[in-house]
């Protein structure tokens with residue numbers, strides 16, 4: 001039986017059950033895939049400011065059909081077992097959909113990271129990591145965390161170092177965690193990856209006339225009015241790439257202390273700098289301040305990007321949300337009940353298990369890089385450039401010999417001659433992943449007449465792959 005008790009897990013389960021209802025899966029296997037395999041709870045003390053403080057943390061393993069299992073570690077006061085388990089299950093479905101060879105996991109620590117100094121957070125993080133490492137809940141072959149809300153490169157570097165101190169002879173030690181800074185085994189483009197993935201997902205959606213039509217949209221992303229909820233790492237990168245590279249207009253940003261709107265389009269970088277300086281969006285000169293931020297979710301727009309917490313669109317506000325297209329940059333921003341209400345009124349939702357998979361996709365590249373001990377492109381880059389030079393030199397020789405009236409522009413030569421570095425390769429791999437996964441979802445969405453939405457299609461693709469993997473193991 002699915003978890004019907006309410007809450008985040010129940011919401012993910014309801015979406016899962018909806019897809020399973022359309023599949024030919026034995027009830028036993030459906031149940032095996034749905035349940036969370038294990039959740040480890042740890043309470044540990046750290047001496048800080050002259051007293052012992054006790055912290056509670058979790059690492060949940062949803063599915064080990066592939067190992068290592070993968071998923072971020074969240075630092076927030078609201079972290080709880082149900083949330084961590086729901087997020088771990090989303091990791092399983094997400095990894096299967098974008099074909100990263102991982103099972104699903106997630107971790108969390110109940111802490112408000114803004115209340116502690118960096119050196120205190122380091123002690124807390126190292127102690128939490130120690131507890132998980134000694135139980136192989138952080139391990140390059142078994143369980144590989146990454147950043148999530150409240151954590152970033154810095155915390156991942158501490159975790160990686162902690163693992164390596166405890167496993168001094170493990171040559172693959174750096175692969176125990178992803179999202180590390182570049183100088184500590186990280187990969188170019190990981191910080192922006194989830195936001196970049198949201199952009200690539202939207203670009204792919206806009207390549208399909210039929211899909212745009214389902215949302216009542218047409219044309220390109222150029223000029224589209226976009227509302228972003230949460231200007232954290234994911235929301236910020238998605239918004240700035242969409243504005244700078246696709247010509248979208250960010251007409252509103254919703255943050256903790258309210259929202260700012262500007263029909264002409266907000267300056268996203270300027271707004272982020274303002275938030276960093278003042279702690280919120282209030283008094284931002286480039287827009288109109290609205291105290292009741294959540295009311296802005298209901299404003300007219302073309303695309304709504306919830307990029308912060310789960311459950312922000314729920315049964316009580318869903319009917320008032322006007323966006324024809326929602327792309328879930330956060331995990332679980334639309335509850336199962338809200339999902340039904342939105343689908344009934346024709347809203348198209350690009351679901352979280354696809355939309356925010358850019359992070360884990362680039363984490364996969366980082367993990368492979370760590371295991372292969374070499375930066376992507378290091379062997380090929382100059383060889384590629386040399387071959388391009390041969391072609392350009394030959395074309396130039398021919399044009400001189402035959403007195404041809406054309407020359408290659410300097411701009412063309414600069415772009416063509418340059419071999420791909422790590423960042424370009426990462427972006428290319430991410431773009432390819434997002435296109436491929438969308439294609440798989442879309443085939444089910446349009447190819448079957450009993451699949452009404454992209455989320456159900458995404459779940460069907462994921463669940464079939466996970467089921468195949470369990471069946472191959474003989475289960």
Ligand code: GLU
Nearest residue numbers: 071072146148359360363
């Ligand atoms: N925390 C991110 C997510 O929810 C990234 C996970 C990872 O890279 O393992 O997808």
